[in-house]
Amino acid sequence: MLSSILLQITTVAAPDTVAALGATPEKVAHSINLLELILKGGWVMIPIFLLSAISLVIMIDRFITIRKASKDTNKFMDKIKKLITEGDIKSAKSLCEQTESPVARMIEKGIMRLGRPLKDIESAIENTGKIELYKLEKNMSVLAIVAGIAPMLGFVGTISGVIKIFYNIAIEENISIGAIAEGLYEKMITSAAGLMVGILAHIGFHYLNLLLDRVVYKMESNSLEFIDLLQENK
Numbered sequence: 001m002l003s004s005i006l007l008q009i010t011t012v013a014a015p016d017t018v019a020a021l022g023a024t025p026e027k028v029a030h031s032i033n034l035l036e037l038i039l040k041g042g043w044v045m046i047p048i049f050l051l052s053a054i055s056l057v058i059m060i061d062r063f064i065t066i067r068k069a070s071k072d073t074n075k076f077m078d079k080i081k082k083l084i085t086e087g088d089i090k091s092a093k094s095l096c097e098q099t100e101s102p103v104a105r106m107i108e109k110g111i112m113r114l115g116r117p118l119k120d121i122e123s124a125i126e127n128t129g130k131i132e133l134y135k136l137e138k139n140m141s142v143l144a145i146v147a148g149i150a151p152m153l154g155f156v157g158t159i160s161g162v163i164k165i166f167y168n169i170a171i172e173e174n175i176s177i178g179a180i181a182e183g184l185y186e187k188m189i190t191s192a193a194g195l196m197v198g199i200l201a202h203i204g205f206h207y208l209n210l211l212l213d214r215v216v217y218k219m220e221s222n223s224l225e226f227i228d229l230l231q232e233n234k
Contacts, residue, residue, distance in 0.1 A: 042186045044157035045193060048150060052197040055146045058139045059204040066136055066211045070218065073103045077222055080107060084229055089114060102132035102215070103222045110226055118230060125223045132219065136212055143205035147198050154194020161187025 076099055083092040089111060096108035109128040113121040164186060 042157065042160060042190065044153055044160060044186075044190045048153050048157075048190065048193045048197055051146045051150050051153070052200070055143055055197065055201040055204060058142055059208065062136075062138070062140055062208050063211070066208060066215060068100070069102050069132075069136055070211065070215045071101065073101060073218060073222055076101070076104060077225060080226070081229055084233060102129070102136070102219055105132060106219060106223055107226050110223075110230075114230075118227070121230065122227055125226070129219050129223060133212075133216060136215060140205065140208055140212075143201045143208070146201040147205060150198035150201065151194045154191045154198075157190020157194065158187045161185070161190065 076095070079095055080092055083089075083095065093108060093111050096104045096111065106125050106128045110121050110125045113124045161184065165184065
């Protein structure tokens with residue numbers, strides 16, 4: 001009995017409570033979609049969006065490139081060892097040309113220097129390795145730049161939002177939710193967007209560097225293995 005009375009009181013009071021808060025049931029039920037939310041961030045969202053697109057393209061491109069470069073080279077090196085030991089230099093060079101990897105291009109450069117002093121061969125392989133590493137690192141520094149700039153742009157949006165809040169208060173001469181809502185939206189949305197893009201670029205940069213370290217280790221290991229092979233077959 002008591003619970004039914006309380007339920008009736010709650011049912012009657014609910015519309016009055018909503019009205020007292022200055023909102024109709026339709027306004028309370030209204031939801032905002034993602035696009036509308038982004039648009040409320042103002043002009044600062046344009047450069048933040050561009051930075052997010054640039055960082056995403058670079059991350060996908062570098063991930064695919066580094067993954068290709070990190071494929072297993074054990075079979076390739078086994079074949080090279082066999083051909084060098086047998087003295088079939090032509091077939092070894094042909095195998096390097098047919099294999100698409102940084103390691104193959106380094107070994108090919110070493111094979112092309114056969115007959116010269118071992119120091120010259122090592123130098124040629126090392127220089128080729130530096131070039132291959134530069135190709136793999138292409139545009140990765142941009143991710144580090146984005147990781148630093150995006151949060152700063154979010155801060156610019158925060159300042160712009162605060163200015164808008166004070167401007168609206170000065171125009172309307174009162175501190176109301178309606179007067180400060182627009183500026184608050186811009187302030188919070190740009191800050192959140194800038195941080196998210198910065199974090200994404202930061203994670204992408206360090207993750208790609210981890211993958212790249214494995215490739216570099218493999219390149220160095222295989223080049224030393226090739227030099228050892230040449231020393232054994234002098």
